[in-house]
Amino acid sequence: MxxxxxxxxxxxxxxxxxxxxxxxxxxxxxxxxxxxxxxxxxxxxxxxxxxxxxxxxxxxxxxxxxxxxxxxxxxxxxxxxxxxxxxxxxxxxxxxxxxxxxxxxxxxxxxxxxxxxxxxxxxxxxxxxxxxYPPSVKTIPESGELEVNLGEEVHMQCKAKGVPTPVISWKMEGKEMALRDERSNLTFLADNRNCSGRYTCVATNEVSDPAVAHIDLRIRYKPEIYVKKPWVHAFPGIRVQLDCTAIAWPEAKVDWYFKNETLTYTSRIVRHDSGNDHSLVIRNVKISDYGSYVCRGSNSLGITEKMIELSEIANPAIFKKESRSTSKTSYNFIWEVDSYSPIIEYQFWFRKYKRDANGKWHRLYIPGDNNAASPVHVHSFNLTGLDTATHYEAVVLSRTRYGWSHPSAILRFHTEGASIDSSENSQTDDDDEQNRITGIQLASMSQHYPLATDVNGSMYHRVKTLSLMLSMLCTLIITLDSRF
CATH class of the missing domain: 2.60.40.10 (Immunoglobulins)
Known part of the structure; x- marks a missing residue:
């Protein structure tokens, strides 16, 4: 026509x-x-x-x-x-x-x-x-599959038929979506990769069972890399495993690098991949294996990487939950360190903590446990002379013959009588806090409190030097006195 x-x-x-x-x-x-x-x-x-x-x-x-x-x-x-x-x-x-x-x-x-x-x-x-007649639904897109990039707007639609006119509702991964009104169109910003999932349109008109249709939404985003331990302690001759998780859509291609070069796999150095989890296993660790390993994930949207340091230096200390106040002016700390080498000494730093104005750091040297037979070193230390009803924060480092470890996560604590605030009484381990403390041993901290240590402690050397100087001074005085 x-x-x-x-x-x-x-x-x-x-x-x-x-x-x-x-x-x-x-x-x-x-x-x-x-x-x-x-x-x-x-x-x-x-x-x-x-x-x-x-x-x-x-x-x-x-x-x-x-x-x-x-x-x-x-x-x-x-x-x-x-x-x-x-x-x-x-x-x-x-x-x-x-x-x-x-x-x-x-x-x-x-x-x-x-x-x-x-x-x-x-x-x-x-x-x-x-x-x-009963409701029926079909989706737009009809394929029931939709992909958008992270940050883009999502548009999905559900067309329903039936008499009486069906009422439309939506579910996301089986859970009801709280919408202001009944709607056949669903529009939102994919500002989070967790928006991915199955969206279900439900059409109800009470003639029979509701009709449902599904749209599987995938958010495309560049890889996100997570590592279990950014610092791994190892001793020559043992087996060690480095772990990272790569999450992405499209799925990420994961590669390992050592000292900025693509890692060569051997019968001694092998990789294991299972879904998003990726591991690098090093059997019979050698000194040449120490250094920086990079887990790198890439897809069409970008590249992301995280570094894992393999070192003979001890792992950062971890404060135990058993740490507690022992009086109005004292607090007992318990921490744990993984190290195949004996701990020579600890540095313990503490200061008063306030949200807007923190006090100056104080440093203590605490003797280690040279005779420990286990690679897990547990140490207890009772800090006295604190102010009552006051908030503090503390951090600890450990030294072996290979050097000082990275600082522990900050522990926030308070003496008896202080008001309890979750933000002022917790252990913080986020990247910002860790980066702020990384250079703690290099900073000029307020004052140095002497503490008796063993013969390997730094205070011993200072006392020994002081004694030698006093001895020389006394000898000089006696000599001069005999002349006169």
């Missing part, structure tokens, strides 16, 4: 519809005030394949009555003229119209037109059939 023919058909059909609507409106205006009907306009709600009977009863006034049934401008049946009613349509002698085996397309208005001679005139009555 040409464009012109198509438009002509539409115009013609529109004109017929206009005249039909005008006609119905005209006669219905009269019918509205008519009391001749013994039946009442009704809306019949029914189900598919049922049979519906539409009444059209008028007062018997002895005049010949002609009844016609119309639907959407089309004549369905005529009580006087032999018309061929559509299939499944039957008109009775009393004017009622029967619709057999109703289908969804039978929904709509049915007009009963009663035609009588003067002076009664014409009257009409309108009935409606509403065929109820």
């Amino acid at each position: 040409s464009y012109f023919q198509c438009n002509a058909y539409i115009i013609t059909k529109g004109m017929l519809s206009f005249f039909w609507i005008f006609y119905i409106c005209a006669i219905e205006t009269y019918a509205t005030t008519s009391s001749d009907f013994r039946s009442y306009p009704t809306t019949i709600k029914t189900y598919e394949n049922d049979t519906v009977l539409l009444p059209c009863y008028v007062e018997d006034q002895g005049a010949q009555t002609r009844i016609r049934w119309w639907r959407e401008g089309h004549l369905l049946a005529d009580s006087l003229e032999p018309v061929w009613p559509p299939e499944r349509i039957l008109i009775y002698k009393n004017g009622s119209l029967q619709v057999l085996n109703v289908q969804r397309e039978d929904s709509g208005e049915y007009v009963c037109q009663v035609i009588r001679p003067s002076p009664w005139g014409h009257v009409t009555q309108v009935h409606e059939i509403e065929v109820m």
Whole structure:
């Protein structure tokens, strides 16, 4: 059909519809005030394949009555003229119209037109059939799969059909989404990779069980790399494992680097990959294995890497939960260090802590446990002379013959009577805090508190030097005295 023919058909059909609507409106205006009907306009709600009977009863006034049934401008049946009613349509002698085996397309208005001679005139009555059927849904995109980049806007839609009109709700990974109103369109910003998942559209109209359809959303983002231990302590001859986790979509390609060069795998150095988890196993560690290892993940959106340091230096100390206040002015600390080498000494740093103004750091040297047989070194230290009802923070380092370890995470603590605030009484181990403390042993900290140590402690050497100087001074005084 040409464009012109198509438009002509539409115009013609529109004109017929206009005249039909005008006609119905005209006669219905009269019918509205008519009391001749013994039946009442009704809306019949029914189900598919049922049979519906539409009444059209008028007062018997002895005049010949002609009844016609119309639907959407089309004549369905005529009580006087032999018309061929559509299939499944039957008109009775009393004017009622029967619709057999109703289908969804039978929904709509049915007009009963009663035609009588003067002076009664014409009257009409309108009935409606509403065929109820269960909801059905389909999604946009129809594939049920959607991918967007992190930070982009997500658009998904659920189109539902059913009578009564279905109510739409959404679920994300099986949990109800709290939306302000019922909606078929869902739009939001994919500002978090955790937005990925299965979104379920639920259409409900109480005719039967709800209809559901799914859209699987994937957020594309560059790799995120996590390491269990950024610093791993190892001793020559043992087996060690470096672990990292790479999360990304599309899936990340993971490579290991050593001292900025691609790592060469051997029977002694092997890698293991299981989903997002990646491990590097080094059997029989050698001195040449010490250094920086990089776990690098890459995909089409970018590259991310994290470093793991393998070293003979002891692991950072970890404060134990058993650390507690022992009096109003003292606190007992317990920490644990993994080290295959004996701990020669510890540096213990502490200061008063406030959110806006922290005090000066104080440093103590504490003797180690040279004779420990286990690679796990547990040490207890009771700090006295603290102020009552005061918040503090502390950090500890350990030294072996290979050097000083990295600082522990900061432990925030308080003496008895201090107000308890979760932000002022906890162990902090985030990157910012760790970076702030990394140079602690190089900073100029307030004052140095002497503490007795063993023969390997630094205080021993200072005391020994001081004793030697005093001895020399005494010798000099005795010599001068003998001359005079």
